[in-house]
Amino acid sequence: MPSGCRCLHLVCLLCILGAPVKPARADDCSSHCDLAHGCCAPDGSCRCDPGWEGLHCERCVRMPGCQHGTCHQPWQCICHSGWAGKFCDKDEHICTTQSPCRNGGQCVYDGGGKYHCVCPPGFHGRDCERKAGPCEQAGSPCRNGGQCQDDQGFALNFTCRCLAGFVGARCEVNVDDCLMRPCANGATCLDGINRFSCLCPEGFAGRFCTINLDDCASHPCQRGARCRDRVHDFDCLCPSGYGGKTCELVLPVPDPATIVDIPPGPTLAVVVPATGPVPHSGGAGLLRISVKEVVRRQEARLGESSLVAVVLFGAVTAALVLSTVLLTLRAWRRGVCPPGPCCYSAPHYAPAHQDQECQVSMLSAGLPLPPDLPPEPGKTTAL
Numbered sequence: 001m002p003s004g005c006r007c008l009h010l011v012c013l014l015c016i017l018g019a020p021v022k023p024a025r026a027d028d029c030s031s032h033c034d035l036a037h038g039c040c041a042p043d044g045s046c047r048c049d050p051g052w053e054g055l056h057c058e059r060c061v062r063m064p065g066c067q068h069g070t071c072h073q074p075w076q077c078i079c080h081s082g083w084a085g086k087f088c089d090k091d092e093h094i095c096t097t098q099s100p101c102r103n104g105g106q107c108v109y110d111g112g113g114k115y116h117c118v119c120p121p122g123f124h125g126r127d128c129e130r131k132a133g134p135c136e137q138a139g140s141p142c143r144n145g146g147q148c149q150d151d152q153g154f155a156l157n158f159t160c161r162c163l164a165g166f167v168g169a170r171c172e173v174n175v176d177d178c179l180m181r182p183c184a185n186g187a188t189c190l191d192g193i194n195r196f197s198c199l200c201p202e203g204f205a206g207r208f209c210t211i212n213l214d215d216c217a218s219h220p221c222q223r224g225a226r227c228r229d230r231v232h233d234f235d236c237l238c239p240s241g242y243g244g245k246t247c248e249l250v251l252p253v254p255d256p257a258t259i260v261d262i263p264p265g266p267t268l269a270v271v272v273p274a275t276g277p278v279p280h281s282g283g284a285g286l287l288r289i290s291v292k293e294v295v296r297r298q299e300a301r302l303g304e305s306s307l308v309a310v311v312l313f314g315a316v317t318a319a320l321v322l323s324t325v326l327l328t329l330r331a332w333r334r335g336v337c338p339p340g341p342c343c344y345s346a347p348h349y350a351p352a353h354q355d356q357e358c359q360v361s362m363l364s365a366g367l368p369l370p371p372d373l374p375p376e377p378g379k380t381t382a383l
Contacts, residue, residue, distance in 0.1 A: 029041075029044050029045070029046060032046070032056055033046030033056055033057060034046075034052075034056050034057045034058050037049050037052040037057040037058070038052065038056075038057035050074070051073075051074025051075065052074065060072065060073055060074045060076070061074050061075065062075070062076065062077055063075045063076060063077040063087075065077075065087045066087050066088055067083075067087055067088050067089045068080045068082075068083040068088040068089065069083065069087075069088035083113065084111075084112045084113030085112065085113045089113075090112065090113020090114065091113060092109070092111075092113055094107070094109065094113070094115055095107035095108065095109045095115055100115070100117070100127050101117035101118075101119075101127055101128050102117075102123075102127050102128050102129050103119070103120065103123045103128045103129070103131070104120045104123075104128070105117040105118060105119045105120065105123065105127065105128030106118040123153075129152060130152050130153050131152060131153025131154055132153055133150040133151075133152070133153025133154060133155060133158070134150045134153075134155060134156070134157055134158035135148035135149070135150045135153070135158045136153065138158060141158065141160070141170050142160035142161075142162070142170055142171050143160075143166075143170050143171050143172050144162070144163060144166045144171045144172070144174075145163045145166075145171070146160040146161060146162045146163060146166065146170065146171030147160070147161040148160060148161075149161055163194075164194040165177070165192075165193045165194025165195070166193075174191075174193065175194070176191055177189075177191050177192065177194065177195060177196040178190070178191045178196050182196060182198070182208055183196075183198035183199075183200075183208055183209050184204075184208050184209050184210045185200070185201065185204045185209050185210065186201055187199055187200045187201060187204065187208075187209035201232075202232045203215070203231050203232030203233075204231075212229070212231060213232070214229055215227075215229050215230065215232065215233060215234040216228070216229045216234050220234060220236070220246050221234075221236035221237075221238075221246055221247055222236075222242075222246050222247045222248055223238065223239055223242045223247040223248075224239065225237055225238045225239060225242070225246075225247040241253075
């Protein structure tokens, strides 16, 4: 579409929208605007077509990225003298102005802004920047994807830059990622390259096997029982009258004749096997006995045993006391009346013609009397 038609359509559109339009004078716009690359706007300015720029739409837009070039049509990049390349960024005089070759390399211009370097012996690379150093002499010594480094060949020895998960002088050792035991709950750790995985036991999940699976998620308990989760297991708190793993069993109702009377009050009932056959129980009857009754029976048994122990202990104590009394009396009879003229077994009076006194000495018969204390006349010393 010619540019004049485009401008005419623009003016008609503005009229339809109700915008005030000033009639453009030809000497105001067309005299200075390049109508081949734009048109006159209602305000008298020059509006450029896509690909053109400038005050009068006289300049084309170069290709994006063009550095040392120009254009005759939009989106062109025509290089200036001395420059080459798609974006006019290659210096044609690169080998003469500033040679990029290093370490004595010779620069050779190939045309189109390209060049190559002729490197001296022992050097290589695009710009002769690398030397045949330890890495090349060792022939790529690093393993498992490690990168050999020798400071562009100028180092005395090479070093290996290892990838994650490997260590060693030549990256030959795979790091044991299970060394820190990251897996929990007895899981098996499987080592990989810079990673590990946990083989979880039954009942656990997660990367580290730390998640206990909810065994109650499937609602296994019946009869409206409450489920209690465990490790790879569950328990059902069954209501009264039901039993089994999932409360699927209906417990038999015991015969009233086999139920022991329970005094009023809250008691905890336990079920014990019946000692005899219970009618209407199918050979597997149960006897319901309260805990108080069980405790009472145990106390009765303990009372009988204690009574027997007390009687036996009392009999032994009485025998010991009686033996002690008899031995004491016997020893007292022997020690009170020793044989001699001054002690008698029965009370009596001494003869009248006997006027001598009877004196009992506390000294031992084997000890002599002191020399300064002779015995008094008329007295007898009993030894």
